Each structure stands twice: as C-alpha cells, then as structure tokens.
Amino acid sequence: MPAQTPVPAAPAESATTVAVTARPPRRGRLAVLSLTLGLFSIVTTEILPIGLLTPIGDAFGTSDGTSGLMMTLPGFLAAVAAPAVTVSAARVDRRRMLCLLMAVLALANFLAAGASAYWLMMVSRVLVGFVIGAFWSIGAGLAERLVPAEQVGRATAVIFSAVPLGSVLGVPAGTLLEQLAGWRVVFIAMGVLALAVLGALLLSLPPLPPQQVTRLAVLRDLLGTGRVRAGLVVTFLIVTAHFGTYTYVTPFLADVTHASPGLITTFLLAFGAAGVVGNFLAGAWARRALRPIFASTAALLAAACLLLPVLGTSRAGALLLLLVWGLAYGAVPVCSQTWFATAAPHAPEAASVVFTSSFQATISLGALAGGAVVDAASVSAVMFIGAIAAALAAGACLGPRCRA
Numbered sequence: 001m002p003a004q005t006p007v008p009a010a011p012a013e014s015a016t017t018v019a020v021t022a023r024p025p026r027r028g029r030l031a032v033l034s035l036t037l038g039l040f041s042i043v044t045t046e047i048l049p050i051g052l053l054t055p056i057g058d059a060f061g062t063s064d065g066t067s068g069l070m071m072t073l074p075g076f077l078a079a080v081a082a083p084a085v086t087v088s089a090a091r092v093d094r095r096r097m098l099c100l101l102m103a104v105l106a107l108a109n110f111l112a113a114g115a116s117a118y119w120l121m122m123v124s125r126v127l128v129g130f131v132i133g134a135f136w137s138i139g140a141g142l143a144e145r146l147v148p149a150e151q152v153g154r155a156t157a158v159i160f161s162a163v164p165l166g167s168v169l170g171v172p173a174g175t176l177l178e179q180l181a182g183w184r185v186v187f188i189a190m191g192v193l194a195l196a197v198l199g200a201l202l203l204s205l206p207p208l209p210p211q212q213v214t215r216l217a218v219l220r221d222l223l224g225t226g227r228v229r230a231g232l233v234v235t236f237l238i239v240t241a242h243f244g245t246y247t248y249v250t251p252f253l254a255d256v257t258h259a260s261p262g263l264i265t266t267f268l269l270a271f272g273a274a275g276v277v278g279n280f281l282a283g284a285w286a287r288r289a290l291r292p293i294f295a296s297t298a299a300l301l302a303a304a305c306l307l308l309p310v311l312g313t314s315r316a317g318a319l320l321l322l323l324v325w326g327l328a329y330g331a332v333p334v335c336s337q338t339w340f341a342t343a344a345p346h347a348p349e350a351a352s353v354v355f356t357s358s359f360q361a362t363i364s365l366g367a368l369a370g371g372a373v374v375d376a377a378s379v380s381a382v383m384f385i386g387a388i389a390a391a392l393a394a395g396a397c398l399g400p401r402c403r404a
Helices: 015-021 025-060 069-088 094-113 118-139 149-160 162-181 183-204 216-223 226-246 249-255 261-285 290-311 315-343 348-376 379-397
Strands: 004-006 212-214
Touching: 025 069, 025 094, 025 118, 025 149, 025 162, 025 183, 025 249, 025 261, 069 118, 069 348, 094 118, 094 183, 118 348, 149 162, 149 261, 149 315, 162 183, 162 261, 162 315, 216 226, 216 348, 226 290, 226 315, 226 348, 226 379, 249 261, 249 379, 261 290, 261 315, 290 315, 290 379, 315 348, 348 379
Parallel strands: none
Antiparallel strands: 004 212
C-alpha cells in the first residue's frame, strides 16, 4: 500500500490547480493573511502564560514551576493531535477543519477567562493543545494552494511571521492588558480575536479538499530517513533550549534584572521585534544555506542564555541579550520547517505533521524541564542549562548526518 493515496481529482485538472487558478490574486493574499492571523492567535494563546505566569500563579496559589505546566500541557497534546487529526480527518475539507479549530480556540480562551480553579485553566490548555497540533499541521503548508507559484516563498514567510509576531505583539500586549484590567480580560480578548479570525477564514478561504490522504505509513517512512531523524535531533535541542528558558524569562527579569512590570513588557516587545527580523532573514536565506543558518541561530541563542545570568543583572545588558536571543529564535521555526519540507518534498502535509509534533512535544518538555530546574535551583541555573542545549544543537547542525 502506498504511503499516501491520492484523492480523486476532477478529470480536467488537479486539486492544486483549481485551488490556485480559480482565485483572484488579491483574494489569495487575503486568504494568506487570514491564515496568518489564525496562527498568530494560536501562537499568542499558547505562549501568553510566559507573560502572565506570575499573576495567574498568584491567583491560584501555584509556584512558577507549577504554573509553567500551562506551557507544558498544550505542547504534549499538540504533539499527539498533529498526526491523530491529520490521519483521522484525512478526507475532510481543510477549510472546514481550520474554521472548526478556530471555534474551539475561542471556547478555550473563554474557559480560561472564567476559570475558578487551576484545573479548569488546565482543561482550557488541553483544548489549546488540540488546536495547535491540528491547525499547524494543516495550515503550515497551504501557501502553495492559495497563491501563484512565484509567490509561495513570500507567502510562506508571511505565514510563519505569526510565530515572532506572537512574541512582538501578542505577549507584550497581553502583559500590558493584564496590568490595566487583569489576566482574565486578556483571555476574553483572545477569545474575541479567535471569533474574528473565524469570520475572516470563512470569507477568504476557498474550498480545500485534501490532495492526498496522509496515512500513518508515510509518517513511519519519514522517521526512517536520516535527514528527518537529524532534523528531529536539532529541533529537540534548540527548542528545548529556548522554551526551557524563555518560559521563565519574566521571573528572571523581575528577580535578577529587577525590572518593573512596565519595563518587562518593553523588553518582551523588543525580543519579539528582533524575532520578526530573524524570521524574515531566515525565510530569505534558509533554503540556500540551511545548515549554516540553523547552526548560527543555535550558537547565538546559546551565547545569549549563557551570558544572561552574568550581564542580565543590568537593564542594558538584559535588553541587548534579549535582542540577540530574539533574532536567533525568530529563525528557528522557519529553519526547522524548511528542514523537514526539503527532507520530504513528496509528502508536504506529512512533513508538516512531523514538524508540528516534534516542535510542540519539545516545547512541553523544555518548559517542564525548565520548571523543575527553577523550583529546585533558580532561574539563572535554567539559563546555563539552556545554553548547553543550544550549543549542542549548533554542533549537531554541522555534523555529518545533517547534510542539507
């Protein structure tokens, strides 16, 4: 049995041709924008606890490490949901799936806003994890079905800009809104945004019948290739390094840098702005020099984490290192997705599944490990450990098994 079974298409032309040529270019760009907004709302909802960790922990009487489970749980669920939903809903129109997932995201945010106990907050995070895994797996590779071929690269970079924009706009805006009105209002706002994105998707996306049925066999085949396994190792190390440390950057800035809540918001904004730059730089260069770019980002991230406990005691030092860190991490999602996509050009949706599952599982593991270190030692200790993991990622990128 073949790994992927083509879904019967209209006799005259393929599903891809219909999806692209039947649409005016402007509407295709609007569809890409709507998809980007959807991913932005998902990314922001996922990482909001980074900026709201302390007030949410105070509300429910949990430690920073325990509150970090709000980052851990969605990652685990997303890692499972990515292959499970893609395989089980293989023949469902992708437009319907994306719209349904945005409705679930709105529900999750409203549930978080009204949570009366920490366990209810965690239920909302379960729903978030389900949405993350399914939406990313389906949506990350849709650019080629929404715009003409010559615009696919640019559209893909726009879609992936949702990741750093979640940091540059989402988390700082959420932190600021929390200071003005409380953290529950932040989740209400995210629920309203999810509903608005749902409307945009309904208006802009064309019907997107699946082009191929992704079976479990294709995922097993991909995991059996050397380049995919090498990509998993690099992704595991660098994402562990980032989320094992960045999840606790707010307590670090408060306890070590002694930054005020307003200054922390400014620092997070600067971090996200640098991430946007890193995202578009990686989008332009990754396919031409993937290994050097990925290794460089890992090395910069390692340097930032290593020096932050030393130079981060001053506000200027903390800001400078956060800019370096943001620039480096902004390139990571594009590099990782490019790695898996080029390793499996014959199975783009399956490659997106592997990317999403590995990325999200590592986010949760990194946040969990970082929380254990924070509770057992300190936020400075977790920075040093993150630096080691990032340095190993840089070395792995240049190893003989990582030929790109």
